[in-house]
Amino acid sequence: MVGLILILLAVFSAATYWFARRRVVLAIANGGPRAHSRPKYHGAHAAIWAAVPAIVVLLVLAAAGPRLTTAITWADLPQAAPAAEPFRSQFQFDAEAIAAGRTPSAVAYSPAQRQALDAHAERIGAINGLLRLGGLAAVLLAALIGGLYAWSRARPDFRARNSVERWVAVLLFGCSAVAVLTTLGIVLSLVWESLRFFQTVSPWDFLTGTHWSPQIAIRADQVGSSGGFGAVPLFVGTFLIMAIAMLTAAPIGLMAAIYLAEYASKFQRAWIKPVLEILAGIPTVVYGFFAALTVGPAFRSAFNGLGEMLVGGPLNGLGLYLMGVQNQMALVAGFVMGIMLIPFVSSLSDDIINAVPQSLRDGSYAMGATRSETIKKVVLPAALPGVAGAMLLAVSRAIGETMIVTMAAGLQARITANPLDSVTTVTVQIVTLLTGDQEFDSPKTLSAFGLGLTLFVVTLILNIVALRIVQHYREQYD
Amino acid sequence: MTDRSDVRAAVQARLKKRHAAERRFRLYGLLAVGVAIAFLLLLLGRIIEQGHTAFITHSITLDVAVDAQRVDPAHPQGANYDQMAAEALMARLGVDADDADNARAARDLLSPDMGFQLLSQVREDPSLIGQTLTIEAPVGDSADLYFKDEISRDTPEDLRVLSNQQIGWLDRLEADGLVESHFNTGLFTRSDSTQPETAGLLGAVVGSALMLMVTALLSIPIGVLAAVYLEEFAPKNKLTEIIEVNINNLAAVPSIVYGLLGLAVFIGWMGLPRSSPLVGGIVLSLMAMPTVIIATRAALKAVPPSIRDAALALGASRTQTVFAHVLPLALPGVMTGAIISMAHALGETAPLLMIGMVSFVPGVPEGVLSASSALPTQIFIWENAAEAAFHERTAAAILVLLVFMVVMNAVAIIVRRRLERRW
Numbered sequence: 021m022v023g024l025i026l027i028l029l030a031v032f033s034a035a036t037y038w039f040a041r042r043r044v045v046l047a048i049a050n051g052g053p054r055a056h057s058r059p060k061y062h063g064a065h066a067a068i069w070a071a072v073p074a075i076v077v078l079l080v081l082a083a084a085g086p087r088l089t090t091a092i093t094w095a096d097l098p099q100a101a102p103a104a105e106p107f108r109s110q111f112q113f114d115a116e117a118i119a120a121g122r123t124p125s126a127v128a129y130s131p132a133q134r135q136a137l138d139a140h141a142e143r144i145g146a147i148n149g150l151l152r153l154g155g156l157a158a159v160l161l162a163a164l165i166g167g168l169y170a171w172s173r174a175r176p177d178f179r180a181r182n183s184v185e186r187w188v189a190v191l192l193f194g195c196s197a198v199a200v201l202t203t204l205g206i207v208l209s210l211v212w213e214s215l216r217f218f219q220t221v222s223p224w225d226f227l228t229g230t231h232w233s234p235q236i237a238i239r240a241d242q243v244g245s246s247g248g249f250g251a252v253p254l255f256v257g258t259f260l261i262m263a264i265a266m267l268t269a270a271p272i273g274l275m276a277a278i279y280l281a282e283y284a285s286k287f288q289r290a291w292i293k294p295v296l297e298i299l300a301g302i303p304t305v306v307y308g309f310f311a312a313l314t315v316g317p318a319f320r321s322a323f324n325g326l327g328e329m330l331v332g333g334p335l336n337g338l339g340l341y342l343m344g345v346q347n348q349m350a351l352v353a354g355f356v357m358g359i360m361l362i363p364f365v366s367s368l369s370d371d372i373i374n375a376v377p378q379s380l381r382d383g384s385y386a387m388g389a390t391r392s393e394t395i396k397k398v399v400l401p402a403a404l405p406g407v408a409g410a411m412l413l414a415v416s417r418a419i420g421e422t423m424i425v426t427m428a429a430g431l432q433a434r435i436t437a438n439p440l441d442s443v444t445t446v447t448v449q450i451v452t453l454l455t456g457d458q459e460f461d462s463p464k465t466l467s468a469f470g471l472g473l474t475l476f477v478v479t480l481i482l483n484i485v486a487l488r489i490v491q492h493y494r495e496q497y498d
Numbered sequence: 499m500t501d502r503s504d505v506r507a508a509v510q511a512r513l514k515k516r517h518a519a520e521r522r523f524r525l526y527g528l529l530a531v532g533v534a535i536a537f538l539l540l541l542l543g544r545i546i547e548q549g550h551t552a553f554i555t556h557s558i559t560l561d562v563a564v565d566a567q568r569v570d571p572a573h574p575q576g577a578n579y580d581q582m583a584a585e586a587l588m589a590r591l592g593v594d595a596d597d598a599d600n601a602r603a604a605r606d607l608l609s610p611d612m613g614f615q616l617l618s619q620v621r622e623d624p625s626l627i628g629q630t631l632t633i634e635a636p637v638g639d640s641a642d643l644y645f646k647d648e649i650s651r652d653t654p655e656d657l658r659v660l661s662n663q664q665i666g667w668l669d670r671l672e673a674d675g676l677v678e679s680h681f682n683t684g685l686f687t688r689s690d691s692t693q694p695e696t697a698g699l700l701g702a703v704v705g706s707a708l709m710l711m712v713t714a715l716l717s718i719p720i721g722v723l724a725a726v727y728l729e730e731f732a733p734k735n736k737l738t739e740i741i742e743v744n745i746n747n748l749a750a751v752p753s754i755v756y757g758l759l760g761l762a763v764f765i766g767w768m769g770l771p772r773s774s775p776l777v778g779g780i781v782l783s784l785m786a787m788p789t790v791i792i793a794t795r796a797a798l799k800a801v802p803p804s805i806r807d808a809a810l811a812l813g814a815s816r817t818q819t820v821f822a823h824v825l826p827l828a829l830p831g832v833m834t835g836a837i838i839s840m841a842h843a844l845g846e847t848a849p850l851l852m853i854g855m856v857s858f859v860p861g862v863p864e865g866v867l868s869a870s871s872a873l874p875t876q877i878f879i880w881e882n883a884a885e886a887a888f889h890e891r892t893a894a895a896i897l898v899l900l901v902f903m904v905v906m907n908a909v910a911i912i913v914r915r916r917l918e919r920r921w
Contacts, residue, residue, distance in 0.1 A: 195723035196728055200740070209763050292535075309896060310545070313889065
């Protein structure tokens with residue numbers, strides 16, 4: 021339906037383009053007055069006026085139509101409809117489903133209710149049809165009025181180009197406003213859903229509680245029991261894995277960047293950079309698969325083997341512990357995440373090291389320092405703020421990374437600093453809470469938005485600080 | 499003059515030490531690069547090692563008698579075709595078909611696909627009931643793994659999925675020439691299935707293609723126009739600054755947060771269908787937009803101001819200058835950036851988990867509104883599956899995904915090489 025109207029509108033506005041253009045062409049032909057704008061601008065002006073108002077009307081109706089129907093029919097539900105919520109809403113919902121030709125839910129209605137449901141569905145269908153007809157008329161009317169208005173203005177003295185360019189400017193501004201709208205959408209949706217969550221669980225309990233078990237709170241039917249929603253174990257797990265990742269990525273990435281920037285020949289750079297870019301381009305789900313099926317088992321068998329050697333010796337207890345280590349340890353997820361971050365850290369640091377002025381190096385060489393001494397004593401201290409910014413960006417990436425931890429880290433929420441333990445992270449919990457069967461309104465589902473909001477705020481602060489540092493650093497040497 | 503040989507010796511010794519430190523430091527750098535490259539090779543090598551077997555599969559040809567007593571022509575779907583196929587197998591092997599254990603063991607070796615093929619043939623032509631049909635179908639997943647030497651007969655019997663008896667049967671079938679190995683076309687012509695041997699990627703590939711189409715149609719035009727505004731038109735004021743800071747920060751927002759946005763706004767509030775390529779495409783386009791904007795701005799910046807000045811001097815308006823001269827000249831850079839960001843979007847997984855693209859979808863999606871999976875989520879689904887045969891398919895799916903990404907990046911590089919102009 022909407023698609024058909026859009027095609028009709030496209031045809032209509034193309035026709036207006038042609039007519040308006042022709043009108044101007046005819047007016048200026050055979051010694052007529054000089055036109056201010058080229059005929060195509062007159063055509064474009066008319067086409068815009070034929071299409072834009074109609075599309076606005078169409079969008080408003082498409083968005084508001086179903087809500088309007090609901091509002092009208094909700095007010096006078098039949099007598100037989102169930103009085104108690106949520107069954108009353110379900111009744112309305114089912115009636116709308118029947119009216120739209122979908123299958124209603126499996127709720128068992130009594131015969132009287134069933135009859136009322138069908139009648140109500142019919143009523144909704146009738147109102148829908150009326151609205152649709154009225155909407156169609158409104159859209160066509162808007163297109164017609166817009167088109168006629170623009171056509172009437174298609175005279176040689178009309179400044180069509182300026183008008184079209186104003187429209188283009190509005191379009192361009194609108195496009196760049198999408199970025200702001202996205203941010204607004206993220207913030208509003210996260211805050212809105214989190215507020216609903218925080219109505220049942222206090223933010224303080226959420227941020228400082230040490231017991232995380234959203235599943236149990238549902239099963240015991242104790243909706244809103246605050247015991248299950250303490251997120252501290254998740255924060256600890258996230259931090260532990262992030263720390264392991266950074267311990268892997270920071271030295272390797274930084275050293276690789278130093279090598280590329282200071283030592284590598286042109287030929288080496290030409291080869292090493294693309295290889296690192298490939299590493300950066302591999303999807304994280306692939307890293308997750310690698311962690312779960314290759315690195316995890318390899319690490320476990322290594323630790324188990326080590327444990328076997330220690331058992332019976334002076335470190336018997338440690339040996340026994342190592343023999344019991346499982347695949348899903350924090351070390352595996354953190355290590356693979358670190359590998360993923362190497363190209364990120366190295367390319368950022370590479371840029372920053374390259375931005376250090378050559379005069380600083382030359383000065384150091386002139387004093388007789390070797391290359392490595394120059395790097396350690398001159399280049400790195402000069403680049404330190406920038407490198408710190410790059411590391412912060414990497415930390416933010418590590419905290420927000422989802423697939424590797426979902427596939428390779430566990431689900432046990434516990435507070436530990438032991439890298440051989442299985443921990444869970446904020447992102448893993450969001451995925452677990454929101455995949456599979458879910459009711460949209462349960463605190464269990466809503467808690468995912470609370471976690472998401474925390475994640476967003478933390479990464480946003482890290483990014484802002486990091487970008488500030490990097491920018492400031494750039495200005496310093498520009 | 500005092501003899502400074504001791505000083506010289508000390509200097510020499512220190513110099514030696516400093517040079518050794520220099521060599522060590524350089525070695526660390528080389529080592530770091532080596533570690534990164536080694537991991538890339540290890541990762542790719544492991545995935546090829548695990549995945550290459552999935553491109554080969556084994557099928558079995560059996561003459562199955564469709565028992566007229568057991569098939570009701572009015573309800574052909576009511577009969578147990580798997581059992582008939584198993585009986586045909588047992589008859590071929592010459593084992594007692596009435597033994598329930600034997601029948602179960604035989605059924606395990608065959609894929610349910612054999613039963614489906616029998617059913618569809620009988621449905622099409624009911625006169626086949628009572629006749630003997632020759633059917634070629636994939637072998638069961640465990641039998642397939644055995645033929646690929648992934649299940650070893652040396653493993654103790656209770657630790658492997660196939661019994662000694664079944665392995666003996668498989669050996670005999672192979673010796674009889676009933677089992678054939680060939681390229682696994684099913685991997686590309688079938689969609690997801692609960693049975694590994696009949697599971698394919700077609701639905702996921704189509705789903706990803708639809709999603710990428712939506713992403714490209716939304717993020718490239720909007721991103722390019724936004725970049726044009728910011729680079730060529732925007733006045734230097736607070737609002738522009740806010741937009742710029744915004745875009746930089748959006749590029750660093752964790753992808754899962756975009757998934758939450760999609761779930762709350764597009765599914766919860768707007769009521770768009772869950773698991774659909776439309777919602778996936780919109781979410782990915784919001785994610786890809788900052789990258790497209792940043793790449794386009796870089797390309798626009800690279801166009802020298804003299805071009806703009808020349809056009810303006812000849813009386814073109816700003817809009818005409820940008821759209822007739824600057825943007826066409828920046829197009830190669832814009833296209834390169836757009837293709838690379840699309841390749842990134844293709845591999846993105848986490849936001850798709852949020853909007854329900856992890857559900858089991860056995861068919862090929864019909865449009866942007868129908869439920870669908872995508873390549874990366876298919877990888878995630880298969881990785882979680884219990885059957886060992888899904889593991890090789892997961893790796894194979896990763897290889898397919900990587901091939902798509904390599905192709906897209908190669909196109910971007912070619913575009914850049916061919917069309918890029920240096921000023």
